[in-house]
Structure formats: C-alpha cells, structure tokens
Amino acid sequence: MMNPQNPVILYVEDEVRSRRVMQMMAASIHITHLTIFEDSHNFIERVKALDPQPEVIFLDIHLMPLNGFEMLALLRETPQYQKTPIVAMTASVMSEEIHQLRTAGFNGCISKPIDLDTFPDSLRRICEGETIWRIV
C-alpha cells in the first residue's frame, strides 16, 4: 500500500533547475523514492522497468520527444497505470492550457513556480486520490 507521507514518485522534467528544486523539496519532506527522467525517450519502457513502481507521477508538459499529454496517453493505455495519480507540473498555466490539462485527464496540476509551503499537503491529498488544481 502507498504511504501518502512517502510515496514512490516519478518526475519527468527536462529543465535542470526544476529537477533540483524537486530533489530538494523531496529531501526536505523525507521522500525516499524519487526517480527523475530528463527526457521522454522510450518513456513507457523505462517506466515499466522501474523498481519500485511509481505511485505518483509528475509530468512536465513541454519536453521531447514526447510531451506531457503524449506521456499521459501512453500511461493511461497501460493497464497498470490507469489508476495511478498523474499530475502535470508545468509553467504553462494560462487558462487555455489548464483547460487542455483538465480535458486530457490529468489528476491535477501544480503550477511552477512550485509553492514549497503547500506542496506537502497537495502531495498527500493527491496520494489519497484527490484531484488538485493548484494554480498560483
């Protein structure tokens, strides 16, 4: 069973500073399993190869070769990730883009810049199955 205080996290992010922020943030709340992909090459194969398997997935939207929407679609096609909370973590949060995220089937969105104060609470609620749209 997933521990909402310490879930296994996968984060896909091509920007080095955002990855560092996530690492420090995860460390500060004692997350023990954080995997970060720097691109989306062979995405689904690499996800399937992970051990332990991710319990929450954060996806950046603008990256190569697959973008966030395409990664989401691949994950949702794979039976084992159909129920996995998948959250967009992006700086693209104009209303059109949020609308796209909502209709694409994300379990929520956490906007960049990430709010360190609210992130632990958002993460816990996401793990508990809530949909979080934290657009600041």
Place this chain on the structure above:
Amino acid sequence: MVLQDTSPTPPNRLVKLWQFLTTPHPSVAGEERQKTSVLMALLVVFIPLAALSVFNTSIIALFNRTGNVSPNSSAVIALIFVFIAYPLSRTRYHQIAGYLVVFMPILAVTAITLTGLTPPSPIALFFLTLSVILSGLLLNAKTTVIVGVIAVLISITAYFMPIANPIPIVWSIPLFIAITTGVMAVVSNINGGYVLTLEKTQQSLKEQYEIADKARERAEKSDQVKSAFLASMSHELRTPLNAIINFTKFVSNGTVGSVNSEQEEMLNEVIDSGKHLLNLINDVLDMSKIEAGSLTLFVEDNVDLRAILTSSINTGKALAKDKPLRFDVQIADDLPVLRADRQRILQAMLNVLSNAVKFTEAGSVKIVAARNGDDVLLEVIDTGPGIAPEDQAGVFEAFKQTKTGLRLAGGTGLGMPITKSLVEAHGGRLWLTSEAGKGATFHIRLPIKSDTLVPMTHN
C-alpha cells in the same frame, strides 16, 4: 519653386465618348466586363454602318406617299430600335433592351413578309444579321441567338421567295413560330435576366462573404498567434521564477547551511519580490488578453460555487496570517451550481477576497452568497478603510489605483479591472458600495445559467 501640375491630361472628348459607349454597366463584373466592352464596341461600329447601308434607298421609301413599307425601310426601323435599345443597354435594364434588339429584326422580317414587296438588299440583310448576332452575344443568351438565327433565316427565305399580298398560309406558320418564340424568348429572358441578376448578386455576395471569411480567418490566426505568444511568455517567465523563489527559500530556511538573521531577512525579500513578480506577470498577461479581446472562457455546466468559495476563503485566511481578522461566512443552503468558467470565477473570488484581506487591518471580512432569482449574488464586506466616492470609479479602471491602494498594498492595480472583465464576460456585474472610513462591500451578480455562455464539450 515652381509647382508642377501632376494631374493627368484630361482625355479628349472623342476618347471620352468612346469610353462612355463601351463601358459596360457596373453590374457586369470580372472577365465578362471586358467581353461585354468588346461587343459593345463592335455594335458601336457596325450599327451606323448598317444604318448607312440601308439609308440611301430606304429613307424615302419609309415615308413615301404610297404608304407601302419597303423591306429596306423595315430594316431601318429595326436599326432605329437597335439604336434606342443600345443606350438602354447601359442601364440596369440592359438585358431587356437587348431582347428588344433581337425582337425588332423579327418584327422587321414580319413587316417585309406582310407587305410582300421588294426583298431587302443583301447588304442590309448582312448588317441586320450582324446586329442580331452581336446583340445576342452581348446578352450572352443562347435562346436569343437561336431566335435571332430563326429571324435571319426567315428574312433570307423572304429574299429568295417574293410573296404575294396577302401572305399564304405556308408563310404564316414560320412567322407565327418566329414571333411566338421571340415573345417567349423576351418573356423568359426578362425572367432569365432577373435570374441572371440574382445569380450575379448571389455571386457577389458569395465573393464578399469569402472576403469577410478570409479576414475573419486572418483575425483568428492573429488572435491565435497572440494567445500562443502570451502563453509562451507566461511559461518562459514562470520557469526561472521557480528556481529564483525556491532556491532562495532553501537558502533562507537553512537547508543548505546556516544564515544569519539579516541574510534571512534579505532572502525573504527576494522571495516576496519573486512572488510579487509572479502576480504581476499573471495580471499583465490577463490584462493584455482582455485588452486584445481574446479572453476565452472555458464554460462548464454544474460549476460548484460553494467549493470555489470555500477554496478562496481558505486562501484568504492564509493571506490574513497574523492579522486579527474574523471571517464570517454565510453561504445559502440552496446555492445553485453555475454555468461558468470554474477557473475564472475562482480567480474573480480570490481577487475580491484577497483585496478585502489586504486592505483590512482588523475587524472582519464577511462573505455572503445567496440565490437571487435567476442570479447568484455574492458579497464581500470588509471593515477596512473604505473607498472615497471620488476614488470608486477608478477602482475598476486598468492602471489606476487609489492613493490608499498604492500606499497600503502595492500591486498592479489590475486585479479589480480584470475581475470586472471576468465577471462581465460571464454576463454578470461587479460593483462596490463604500463610505470612506466605514469599510467597503464588493457585490458580484452572476447569472446561474446564461444563454450566451456555451459549455465546452469534453471529449
């Protein structure tokens, strides 16, 4: 300095007359215009020639005392009609006039046949034929040409077969056919001309529509380009802020080593400035969208207003932090769900609430939400400094802030104008009531289900 006369030399009168005679009616458009112009020029040349060719023999016969009408004078009568019809062809009835041009030679042939005298001279027949065919071409009507050809055939037959007076029955049949066909041609082509005009009108309407359509497409494309630019702006500005704000936070909270209190204070200033910059970016981008008229609402049915209020009140409480502020919440039990853009309504509520919290140092912020007929009425009542009557209009104007506002809260001064635009985009209204020193109340009236909002379909 001598001023040179740069105006073009006026065309001489003959050129003008020629232009006048060969310029088709404005309703004739495009390629057809040039064709018509050529045909008109040919008519201008050939009609006088035809008239001249018959003039010498027929003008006397036309008015001779015996009362007999010679075939040549019949041709002249026909040509006179052609002449009358020609100027008419410049009016919008040019088609009707053209049919008369064709019809007249038929009458002439009829007259020739009925009088049964000398047949017309070959040269008269030639020009008569030419006029008929040219007129027919000018009209671009097949039926008319056919009728003209029939008339010409009859006149040629008449030339070779001089007929006695009164006409034998064998002649009355083709005559009857020619006249009937002619009349039918005129009637049907007048109608056809009308249809033709209608088709042209439709054609030009279609062209206009296509032009308008292309303009609309261009505008939409430029709207899309603008939206895409703003979206990429937002993304590009937010990404570095993620590093600026959060790295500073890790340094300031001692994650990467101890900092003294002065350093911490300054780092916190960096964080606050970063957050302020983020708000500015959001507001400026929103405002440029509104100003560009490209604010798009993502309308949904069943938007839970209660959830939006709860969420914004929580944010408001977090903003109030250490201020001695009491939050009174009165949400009616029968508060309906809305047809609205969830994100935008949340943004509007957050703006109004954070404004109230920002300006109120002590006392209370009261939130009232209730159904009011077909609308929902939301009120945010604070016990802040209030807004003087002369400042109230400026609250909703972009790039303006009240003096109190500037002194107390900083900010862009765009929050309220944006909020007002968002509410109005929903078909609602935002207004305020206040007395200086006695707090302010912001009222939002939103339609529960506005017909002008169309829900987006979710795939």
